[in-house]
Amino acid sequence: xxxxxxxxxxxxxxxxxxxxxxxxxxxxxxxxxxxxxxxxxxxxxxxxxxxxxxxxxxxxxxxxxxxxxxxxxxxxxxxxxxxxxxxxxxxxxxxxxxxxxxxxxxxxxxxxxxxxxxxxxxxxxxxxxxxxxxxxxxxxxxxxxxxxxxxxxxxxxxxxxxxxxxxxxxxxxxxxxxxxxxxxxxxxxxxxxxxxxxxxxxxxxxxxxxxxxxxxxxxxxxxxxxxxxxxxxxxxxxxxxxxxxxxxxxxxxxxxxxxxxxxxxxxxxxxxxxxxxxxxxxxxxxxxxxxxxxxxxxxxxxxxxxxxxxxxxxxxxxxxxxxxxxxxxxxxxxxxxxxxxxxxxxxxxxxxxxxxxxxxxxxxxxxxxxxxxxxxxxxxxxxxxxxxxxxxxxxxxxxxxxxxxxxxxxxxxxxxxxxxxxxxxxxxxxxxxxxxxxxxxxxxxxxxxxxxxxxxxxxxxxxxxxxxxxxxxxxxxxxxxxxxxxxxxxxxxxxxxxxxxxxxxxxxxxxxxxxxxxxxxxxxxxxxxxxxxxxxxxxxx
Numbered sequence: 071x072x073x074x075x076x077x078x079x080x081x082x083x084x085x086x087x088x089x090x091x092x093x094x095x096x097x098x099x100x101x102x103x104x105x106x107x108x109x110x111x112x113x114x115x116x117x118x119x120x121x122x123x124x125x126x127x128x129x130x131x132x133x134x135x136x137x138x139x140x141x142x143x144x145x146x147x148x149x150x151x152x153x154x155x156x157x158x159x160x161x162x163x164x165x166x167x168x169x170x171x172x173x174x175x176x177x178x179x180x181x182x183x184x185x186x187x188x189x190x191x192x193x194x195x196x197x198x199x200x201x202x203x204x205x206x207x208x209x210x211x212x213x214x215x216x217x218x219x220x221x222x223x224x225x226x227x228x229x230x231x232x233x234x235x236x237x238x239x240x241x242x243x244x245x246x247x248x249x250x251x252x253x254x255x256x257x258x259x260x261x262x263x264x265x266x267x268x269x270x271x272x273x274x275x276x277x278x279x280x281x282x283x284x285x286x287x288x289x290x291x292x293x294x295x296x297x298x299x300x301x302x303x304x305x306x307x308x309x310x311x312x313x314x315x316x317x318x319x320x321x322x323x324x325x326x327x328x329x330x331x332x333x334x335x336x337x338x339x340x341x342x343x344x345x346x347x348x349x350x351x352x353x354x355x356x357x358x359x360x361x362x363x364x365x366x367x368x369x370x371x372x373x374x375x376x377x378x379x380x381x382x383x384x385x386x387x388x389x390x391x392x393x394x395x396x397x398x399x400x401x402x403x404x405x406x407x408x409x410x411x412x413x414x415x416x417x418x419x420x421x422x423x424x425x426x427x428x429x430x431x432x433x434x435x436x437x438x439x440x441x442x443x444x445x446x447x448x449x450x451x452x453x454x455x456x457x458x459x460x461x462x463x464x465x466x467x468x469x470x471x472x473x474x475x476x477x478x479x480x481x482x483x484x485x486x487x488x489x490x491x492x493x494x495x496x497x498x499x500x501x502x503x504x505x506x507x508x509x510x511x512x513x514x515x516x517x518x519x520x521x522x523x524x525x526x527x528x529x530x531x532x533x534x535x536x537x538x539x540x541x542x543x544x545x546x547x548x549x550x551x552x553x554x555x556x557x558x559x560x561x562x563x564x565x566x567x568x569x570x571x572x573x574x575x576x577x578x579x580x581x582x583x584x585x586x587x588x589x590x591x592x593x594x595x596x597x598x599x600x601x602x603x604x605x606x607x608x609x610x611x
Contacts, residue, residue, distance in 0.1 A: 085347055085377065085379070085382030086375045086376070087127070087375065087376050088374070088375055090130070091121060091130055091373070092372070093114070093372030094371075094372060095371040095372065096116065097115065097117070098114050098355065098369075098370050099113070099114035099356075099369060099374065100113065100355050100356060101113045101114070101355075101356050101368065102357065102366045102367065102374075103151075103358055104364075104365070105146060105148065107126065107360045108123075108124060109123065110358065110360070111144060111172075112368050113144040113153065115140045116140060117140075118140050118141035120134075120144065126376065126378075127374065133172050135172070136175055139159075140158065141153065141155050142156050143187050144188075145187075145190055147190035147191070147192070147237075150190050150192070150193045150194075150196075151171070151172060151190075152166070152167055152188040152196055154166075154186045154188070164177070165178035166178065167214050169193050176215075185198030185209060185218065186198075186200050187235075189243070190237070191237050191239075191243065195211065195212050196210075197209070197245075198211065199232045199235075199245075207225070208220065208224040208225075208232060209221065223254075223261055224252075224258065230247040230248045232252075233246045233247060233274075234273065234274055236276050237277075241255045241257070242280045243255075243258070246285060249266070249268055250263055251264040262299075264295070264302075266285050266299075267302065268287055268291055270288070271288075272285045273286070273287055273288055273313075274287070274313060274315065274316045276324070278319070278320055279321065280298060281295075281296055282294070282321045282339075283295055283299075285302075288313055289311075290306055290309065290312075291313075292304070292306050292307065292316070293305065294340050307326065309465050311330055312328055312329035312330070313326055314327045314329055314353065315327045315355065315356045317359045319364075319365075320362065321339055322338055323335075323337055323359070323362040323363070323380075324340065327354035327356070329353050329354075330463075331349055331352055331353065331369075331463075332346040333346055333347070333354065335347070335380055335384075345384040345386050345464040346381075347382045347384045347385055347416065348381060348382070350373065352373045353370045354367050354369045354373075355369050356368050356369075361378075362380075363377070363378065363379055363380035385412075385415040385466065386464070386466060387414075387415055388460075388466040388468040389412040389413070389415065389461065389466065389468045390410070390411050391409065391410045391411070391436075391460035391471055392471075393456065393471065395442070395456070395475055396442065398476075399478045400477060401478055401479045403441065403442065405439050405440065405441055405442060406456055406475065407439050407440075408421040408440065408458050408460075409421075409437040410437075410460030410461070412463075415466070416464055418436045418460060418462055418463075420461050421433075421435075421436050421437075421459070422458065422459055422460075423438070423458035423459075424456075424457055425454055425455070425456055425457075426454060436460065440458075444477045445479070446479070448480060450479075451479055452476070453475075453476045454475050454477065455472050455474055456472065456473050456474075457470050458470070458471055458472075
């Protein structure tokens with residue numbers, strides 16, 4: 071039965087080719103077994119489906135192994151294959167076995183010895199185990215599944231049910247249980263134990279020789295051994311992600327798939343992992359290597375992927391990010407929206423940002439909305455800078471960009487004044503200060519009148535009705551940007567200088583006048599008081 075054909079338009083000259091399985095979006099293709107670069111098996115449910123290709127995925131054929139229930143797992147070693155299913159109506163487990171590449175299948179009736187995970191090591195020899203607390207936890211058949219026997223050494227050792235297994239011909243069998251690695255070379259008569267000392271629970275194992283293998287967990291942690299498990303070296307992914315599967319073709323070339331839909335590839339045993347060259351919104355459930363640069367992947371929504379060139383060139387180009395926010399000063403809540411663009415890369419991922427006072431970065435999906443929330447006590451008034459950049463699905467980080475946001479929550483107080491929208495980059499001046507400046511402009515005109523009438527006064531001095539106005543402070547007329555004059559250094563009509571050497575509180579403004587008649591001669595000027603040259607005299611002690 072023909073169930074699907076490859077997509078009519080193949081992938082670009084390099085990369086991953088998405089092939090059609092003929093399955094709907096509800097089907098999870100959980101297991102893929104590569105036999106060669108042209109032949110592979112894939113199984114999943116619901117509904118239970120077993121697919122087979124012999125032409126590199128140009129066509130996928132549905133195979134009926136006469137199983138009853140939902141397919142649980144499949145495993146192939148060359149032409150020897152095993153399939154298990156579970157019938158939820160009868161609550162029975164069923165197994166099927168083939169030795170001719172799926173042309174014929176031998177059904178195995180429900181029995182206590184049935185298993186739901188397989189590790190074939192020969193045409194009729196296969197290890198099997200369950201993760202449902204069944205006893206014994208590890209079994210072996212040597213007659214094609216007609217009989218399963220519990221492994222006495224495993225049971226005596228009190229070992230847990232395996233999470234995963236790996237086989238290297240002719241005799242090395244590896245199992246992963248309770249985050250420890252168990253190895254036998256005598257068909258289970260004895261077991262050696264190795265502890266990779268992983269930071270969290272291990273779920274995946276793959277060996278390519280009697281000495282070289284890898285283990286992984288769901289957090290992106292990967293460790294490698296090259297001395298049969300005597301020591302382990304961490305070779306983690308560049309970023310923590312939920313690992314779904316790991317498979318190596320040889321000591322150098324391997325793949326890891328993750329739940330976020332990215333594929334990681336290494337050509338040096340995991341010492342470094344190349345940036346992903348592919349991204350999908352589907353979960354990549356399993357991967358099987360068929361060559362140094364050839365692999366198959368299965369996933370959710372009936373997804374099948376195949377590459378024959380190692381996955382194509384990696385995406386190493388950082389994304390760009392743009393931000394759109396208020397263009398004027400704001401006194402009410404607003405937003406800044408950050409959008410990430412990955413161009414020809416595998417896709418935009420997230421945006422990162424922080425304000426100038428933030429201790430670290432915030433992270434959000436693109437487009438990310440960053441709130442601007444003014445404080446009711448005016449404590450956040452002023453000009454603020456938001457720094458941001460983009461991240462793509464290959465985890466390339468773009469260059470930092472900035473955007474300024476101005477907050478002004480001071481209400482207008484001057485009669486007739488009204489808060490006006492001011493473009494950013496124009497200095498912020500409160501309405502209260504602007505009102506004072508306008509009033510002072512009128513006062514300044516009035517006090518300039520005596521000068522226009524020809525009265526002789528020392529420059530920079532002020533007289534009001536014959537009395538010194540030493541205590542009144544009024545702002546000088548100024549541009550809105552001139553906000554650097556301290557209030558205690560401003561007097562009407564004159565700005566005191568720091569070099570005068572007298573504290574502002576002790577200064578008085580002296581007006582020089584003609585002396586009264588009879589004192590020093592009519593119209594003769596008085597001798598100037600101390601410091602008259604500066605227009606300042608010290609108060610009497």
